[in-house]
Amino acid sequence: MDGRDMLAPLRTVRARTTIFATLAAGTALVIAALALLVTLQAQLEQGNDAAAKGRDRDVAALVQTGALPRSLPLTQDDTFVQVLDAGGSVVASTPIERSTPVVDDIPAGDAFELHVVDAEVDVGEIDEFRVWALRVPSAEGDVVVYAGYSTESIQEATTVVRRALLVGTPLLVAVLAAVIWLLTGRALRPVESIRSEVETISETDLGQRLRVPATSDEIERLATTMNTMLDRLEGSVTRQRKFVADASHELQSPLAALRTRLEVARTPDEEVSPEPAESLLDDVGRMEQLVKNLLFLARRDAVQLPPPTQDVDLDDVVLEEVQRAQSQTRVPIETSTVSAAPVRGGREDLARLTRNLLDNAVRHAHRQVRVELGVHGDHVVLRIDDDGPGIAEADRERVFDRFVKLDDSRTPAVSGSGLGLAIAREIAEQHSGTVTASTGALGGNQFVVTLPAQ
Known part of the structure; x- marks a missing residue:
């Protein structure tokens, strides 16, 4: 079996439709999966950023009222808050652990500023932190409030979703391809039925017609069109056969007359009078005119001439x-x-x-x-x-x-x-x-x- 025979099943309308539809749906699913991951990460970051800025505001309010404690409560794991004075000394903070990033070199302005820094949370393990900095005036001078959180939880959430999509998307595409294959086969079944019926119609049995399903769709119109084409084909073949039969009949008479007169003319000692000769010429003229007419109609039937x-x-x-x-x-x-x-x-x-x-x-x-x-x-x-x-x-x-x-x-x-x-x-x-x-x-x-x- 050569390569063309091996690829023959892929050239069917059903196979091409399934392939193209699956590729289109698969592409759409991949794009949707990527959009989901990006949206999920953005939403998680947005929520955590809002919480960090809220802690910045709460601590800033304590600074301005002079009620800032030395030790700040830890509201959530993987988060921290630090307050540094102008000299870089820690004025207040949540419990400082190994995983707490160093923030004294992070600049701050009068408005919220976001900084992404890395901190070693364990030996050889680096985590990413998103830190929001806010400069706040106080009686002892300006201080900077830093509130941040580790992005590890966001990365873990997106990783879980990513793995689920990596497994689920191919499975969904496979199921979708199977459904498209079945639905396409079901939709094309009437077309195959029409093809099979047409295949059984031979030149000697052009009177057979296709069953027209009452579906009011393309299949019904296709069957109707095929029957109309068969009507035209049958009429054309009938006309052609009648044309040949009639032409043969019309040519037979002058040819028979010519043969008879020529046989009489070749009889020994039989003189050919001018009258039979004139009659022969009349027969030849009739036959010539008939042949011309037949050739004219044959050319018109063979070629659709422009006006x-x-x-x-x-x-x-x-x-x-x-x-x-x-x-x-x-x-x-x-x-x-x-x-x-x-x-x-x-x-x-x-x-x-x-x-x-x-x-x-x-x-x-x-x-x-x-x-x-x-x-x-x-x-x-x-x-x-x-x-x-x-x-x-x-x-x-x-x-x-x-x-x-x-x-x-x-x-x-x-x-x-x-x-x-x-x-x-x-x-x-x-x-x-x-x-x-x-x-x-x-x-x-x-x-x-x-x-x-x-």
Whole structure:
């Protein structure tokens, strides 16, 4: 097992969450422990300092009233009080022991002054004392009152707390890590359940969906989003399969016709007349147009293209396509109401949109096709009418789906690939526009294309 495999369990969301949360909580606990120690020591020193200054005041009052005894009572172990005159002689004091620090060289002022000194309390043992000094005037002259205490008790208290924290903090962090691990695992359990369910869904069984828990939280939204994604994926795969099947079917007919005519043409002593040759060319043209349409849709499905931003005079594009269509049909195409219509888009795509709609109208028209184009407010509107049988209202949306043919109800004698209108709608939508079918003024079908005006 290499190093990456050994570290794999640590790369899980559960492990990372536990590690980061434990580190954050551990850091906070260490900071809190240090703050506790500092606060504890400060509070203890503050209390003892207040007591020492209080003894200074009490002794100062005795000095000023002339009632200062030679021996002062000891109020607490590890404390002392000494009163020194201007010559440094002890005027009064608590019982002087070995541990009592020497204070005659400690300066004093008219206000409280704090001094920290060391004193040998035992052989080789040094203690720290905090001493408060106060100069007091008396009838015999100024004296200095010193009140102090040993910090040993403070150090012992902080040491006890420190040891407790050194033991308790790691234990608390360990317990916290275990709790975070369990809670994270419980919180991620629905996610793992969703992952397991998704893992069982195969390409051949895209109809399966995830259970959506009624928790009104991120897990419910995740399951809903995954189901929505599966819906889109299933639809995409279904469209792809249908696309392949329909494309194969559409290519089969012209290929079969070509094969039949070519087999006839290769028959010995069989002359090939111009009529079969023209028919062959028609079949090749149909197949070529079908392949072009299939490639266009395949490219659109594969890549999400940005909206084109070229300045296009749509009226020039429409008139060019009308001229092309008129050269291939006897049905007259009226363009008297085509006016200037500048838009932003792709010229080739807009030409293809117009061509597909125009070819559909000419293919189904009886005697007339009318093309109208103009600017209406913020939009450019293109209308293409024919006097054919029209499209049933129930089919006016379905006709824009791929490979949908309504020729049986429109004109049984003609047939397209079922891709032209689908391509027209995709181009319109790419240009932030729409294309719809309705009943026109000529009594047949009317295609209406609406695009943003420039």
